[in-house]
Amino acid sequence: MADETTITPEIVKQRAALAGISLDEDRIEDIATTMEAALAPLRSLDLRAIRLVEPAVTFEAAWPE
Numbered sequence: 001m002a003d004e005t006t007i008t009p010e011i012v013k014q015r016a017a018l019a020g021i022s023l024d025e026d027r028i029e030d031i032a033t034t035m036e037a038a039l040a041p042l043r044s045l046d047l048r049a050i051r052l053v054e055p056a057v058t059f060e061a062a063w064p065e
């Protein structure tokens with residue numbers, strides 16, 4: 001059984017319909033498999049281990065008077 005984060009052919013169909021594109025029915029399974037393979041490295045990351053970066057420095061671009 002697939003969990004809620006698994007990309008299934010049904011999800012591919014729904015996303016394509018929302019985007020307003022048509023897909024060849026024979027390719028939907030391949031698209032779902034390819035999307036799963038592409039997302040696998042991202043899903044294996046431990047997001048808590050990623051060091052947070054401070055916001056970028058901002059400056060006032062106005063010329064001083």
